[in-house]
Amino acid sequence: MLELATLLPLGAPALPLDEAGKYVAGAYVVFVVLLLVYVAIMAAKLGRIERDLREVAEVAERNKENQAAPGREAEEAAPRA
Helix, strand or coil, rough: CCCCCHHHHHCCCCCCCHHHHHHHHHHHHHHHHHHHHHHHHHHHHHHHHHHHHHHHHHHHHHHHHHHHHHHHHHHHHHHCC
16 A cells, blocks of 8 residues: 555645745736736837828828829919810
């Protein structure tokens, strides 16, 4: 028969519970810090993408106005009979 001393390590925790709580709390703190860093990085990326999108929209609007303007000028400059 197996002795109790050989089965004890299988049922006992690796660390006493009063010490393990510190490591669990530390792991949660590290997780929350990493989560906040991730959210901050995503917010910075989103801000950069929004700024770039506004810039592209402005360029497209200017191109649209420039393409429409020469046609109007030609119509206005043409003599009417």
